[in-house]
Amino acid sequence: xxxxxREWISFLKENNMISEIKKKVSINFxxxxxxxxxxxxxxxxxxxxxxxxxxxISNAVYDRESIAxxxxxxxxxxxxxxxxxxxxxxxxxxxSNVAPFKQNLLLGDEVDLLKLPIPIHHEKDxxxxxxxxxxxxKDISTGxxxxxxxxxxxxxxxxxxxxxxxxxxxxxFSKYEKEQKELDIAICIGNAPALMLASQAIxxxxxxxxxxxxxxxxxxxxxxxxxxxxxxxxxxTEIVIEGKLIPGMRKEEGPFGEFPRYYGPAxxxxxxxxxxxxxxxxxxxxxxxxxxxxxxxxGGIAREASMIKTISHTVPSVKGVxxxxxxxxxxxxxxxxxxxxxxxxxxTILAAFSNSHEVxxxxxxxxxxxxxxxxxVEWAVATRFQAGKDMIVVxxxxxxxxxxxxxxxxxxxxxxxxxxxIKRDNNKFDVxxxxxxxxxxxxxxx
Ligand code: MN
Numbered sequence: 001x002x003x004x005x006r007e008w009i010s011f012l013k014e015n016n017m018i019s020e021i022k023k024k025v026s027i028n029f030x031x032x033x034x035x036x037x038x039x040x041x042x043x044x045x046x047x048x049x050x051x052x053x054x055x056x057i058s059n060a061v062y063d064r065e066s067i068a069x070x071x072x073x074x075x076x077x078x079x080x081x082x083x084x085x086x087x088x089x090x091x092x093x094x095x096s097n098v099a100p101f102k103q104n105l106l107l108g109d110e111v112d113l114l115k116l117p118i119p120i121h122h123e124k125d126x127x128x129x130x131x132x133x134x135x136x137x138k139d140i141s142t143g144x145x146x147x148x149x150x151x152x153x154x155x156x157x158x159x160x161x162x163x164x165x166x167x168x169x170x171x172x173f174s175k176y177e178k179e180q181k182e183l184d185i186a187i188c189i190g191n192a193p194a195l196m197l198a199s200q201a202i203x204x205x206x207x208x209x210x211x212x213x214x215x216x217x218x219x220x221x222x223x224x225x226x227x228x229x230x231x232x233x234x235x236x237t238e239i240v241i242e243g244k245l246i247p248g249m250r251k252e253e254g255p256f257g258e259f260p261r262y263y264g265p266a267x268x269x270x271x272x273x274x275x276x277x278x279x280x281x282x283x284x285x286x287x288x289x290x291x292x293x294x295x296x297x298x299g300g301i302a303r304e305a306s307m308i309k310t311i312s313h314t315v316p317s318v319k320g321v322x323x324x325x326x327x328x329x330x331x332x333x334x335x336x337x338x339x340x341x342x343x344x345x346x347x348t349i350l351a352a353f354s355n356s357h358e359v360x361x362x363x364x365x366x367x368x369x370x371x372x373x374x375x376x377v378e379w380a381v382a383t384r385f386q387a388g389k390d391m392i393v394v395x396x397x398x399x400x401x402x403x404x405x406x407x408x409x410x411x412x413x414x415x416x417x418x419x420x421x422i423k424r425d426n427n428k429f430d431v432x433x434x435x436x437x438x439x440x441x442x443x444x445x446x
Contacts, residue, residue, distance in 0.1 A: 001072030003220045004236035005190045005284060008070055009045065009057065017066065018043040026050050027119040027128070035059055035289040052117035056285045060132075061193045062293050067301060070193035071216045079321075081216070082305045086201055089211030092223045095235040099224035100280035107228065107276050112157040116239070116277075117285045122257030126266055128154045129256060131295075132288040133187035133241070134199050135162075136210070136231050137172055145232065146172065147199045147209035151264075152187065153253045158274040161253030162245070163264070168205050173245055173270065182244040184229035185272065190238025190286045192217070193298075200302035202356075210234065228275040238283045243274040259299070259328050260402050261291045293325065300329025303356060307333060310355035315348045322371040323359075331403065332361040334371040339419050349392055349415030358400040362415045368431075377418075384429075385418040392417075 002008040012018035019042045025031055031046055035058040038044050043066075046056040061067045068078040106112070118128040130152040138145045146168045153161040164170045176183040188195075198213035213234075214221040223232040229242045254266030288295050304321045311318040317338040323329045333352050337344060345364045352362040365371065365380045385391075392415040399411025420429055 001194065001217055001220075002070055002192045003194070003217050004192050005057070005060065005238060005286065006236075008060065008192055009043075009284070011069075012043050012060075018045055021046045022048060024048045024050050027052070027056075027117055029120060029123070031056055031058065031117075031119045031287065032121040032289050035287075035292065038062070039289070040293045049117045052115075054117050054279075054283055054285050056117050056119070056287055057190075058287050058289055059292060059294050060286060060288075061196075061298070064297060064301070067193060067197060067297060071197065072218075079301060079305050079308065082197065082201075082301060083309060085198070085212050085215035086203065086207075086305065088215055089207065090214045090219050091208075092210050092214045092221050092232075094232065095222035095224050097224075097235065099233075099235040099237075101224075101233075101237050101240045101278040101283075102227070103279070103281045104283075105227060105276065105278045111274050111277050113154045113160070113241070113274060113277070114157050118154055119287055121287075121289055122263070124263050125256050126153055126252075126254045130154065130160070130187065130189065130241075130287075131290065132196070132286040133189045134191060134195060134234075134237075135169065136186045136188060136233055137169060137183060138231050139172055139206075140230070142206060144206055144208045145210060146205075147195075149196070149199055151253075151256050151258075152272070153256070155251065155271075158243075159251075160243075160272045160274070161251055161269045162272055163253060163256075163269055171205055176245070177247040180247050182246060184226075184231055185243055185245055186226050186229055186231040186233050187241040187243070187272075188233050188237040188239070189241070190284050191234055192236070195221075195234060196298050197301060200299045202302060202306035226276070227278065239277070239279040239285065241274055242276040242278075243272045246271050246273055257290050258402055259290060259296060259330065260400070260404070261328065262402070262404050264402060291328070296325060296329040300325075303330065307335075307352055307355040307359075311335065311348055311351040314351045315344050317344070318348065319367045320371050321352075324374075327361070330356075330358045330400065332363075333359050334363045334365065334377055336365050336367045336369055336371050337419065338367045339422060342422050345390070345417030345419040346392065346415070349417060353394070353397075353413055353415070357398045360399050360403070360411055360413050362413075364415070364417050364419055366419050380418040381416060384420050385416055387416075390417040391415065 224235040250268035253269035255263040258264040319336040394413040401409035
């Protein structure tokens with residue numbers, strides 16, 4: 001497993017998992033374009049960014065396998081390892097060293113965000129956006145920190161706009177805003193994939209996502225204090241932007257190409273005033289291109305873990321959950337169960353919908369179906385499902401506001417139970433097999 005981005009990049013290089021882009025590239029759409037060309041295939045390291053010294057990495061993880069390897073796991077066990085880390089987070093210790101990101105420290109008037117190679121990703125984006133920053137904030141009433149990733153639009157050399165959805169950061173910020181107090185924040189760019197993944201964990205308020213990352217990393221994550229704000233950040237971060245969320249201040253942010261692969265609209269959003277920027281010698285800038293596998297899988301895996309846990313409360317025989325890439329790893333779930341009681345297929349659908357308001361379609365299959373194999377799932381629907389009795393439609397419930405087919409978030413839901421009935425005529429559902437096929441190898445026959 002890997003505790004820093006640069007250790008991870010060394011591994012990517014050793015294993016031919018990264019494309020080193022030598023051609024000079026522009027931050028305007030060109031980094032985005034090359035990243036898209038390699039989406040799902042390889043990481044990209046841009047060593048020659050026009051107008052900037054700092055190299056840029058994208059697609060740092062790009063499929064399930066690379067995410068699994070980055071946390072010392074494999075594709076099959078990734079979700080269960082993530083769940084274990086969520087169950088038993090480990091408190092991070094403070095480092096006794098001076099963190100590398102303090103090697104270059106810009107304070108006050110020296111701060112200039114425009115000097116970082118922050119790209120413009122999509123045609124109609126409102127400007128240059130930081131997309132791979134871990135935003136860390138400390139709740140001083142408990143001492144616990146919260147970590148989340150937000151779209152951050154650079155307005156000028158020391159101001160950014162931020163979209164804050166009604167989740168944990170919103171909870172803290174609205175408390176501060178009511179009291180007219182500035183909220184200290186730090187944005188950490190250039191971290192190990194384990195930290196990016198942990199930041200997406202679906203947890204109750206008060207759980208520190210860095211402690212989940214530390215559990216994923218077997219207690220090898222150390223923190224360092226910031227210079228100008230009361231926040232502790234991962235010591236191996238490449239770049240740290242320190243600043244304050246200003247109460248009562250709003251500026252127009254957006255539009256921005258979002259996870260459903262449509263633009264999210266512009267609007268008046270909170271503002272961060274930057275107080276310091278620190279970066280290590282030879283720092284790397286990490287960007288995530290919205291809509292890529294890197295973007296969608298990091299959130300998708302965390303959501304799969306959360307959903308399997310919720311379903312297991314009512315259907316203990318649940319085997320796996322897959323939030324499909326076609327649905328941006330959010331809207332469509334495929335769930336496999338080892339059915340023990342008649343009716344459990346429908347309970348699985350209800351439990352899956354109860355896990356997340358974003359989910360709008362659930363397909364439940366038996367555990368002989370590989371939920372990552374779309375042809376097999378379709379085969380199950382084609383041969384084990386009858387719409388008249390096996391389908392549930394819920395009209396007018398809350399869905400995702402970013403789903404453009406919804407009515408400002410009001411959305412219908414459909415569940416399909418494609419599991420076999422327990423009491424059945426086995427002659428009808430006798431799946432054909434070839435004796436010996438499971439041990440046969442092509443090489444033995446040529
Ligand atoms: Mn949180």
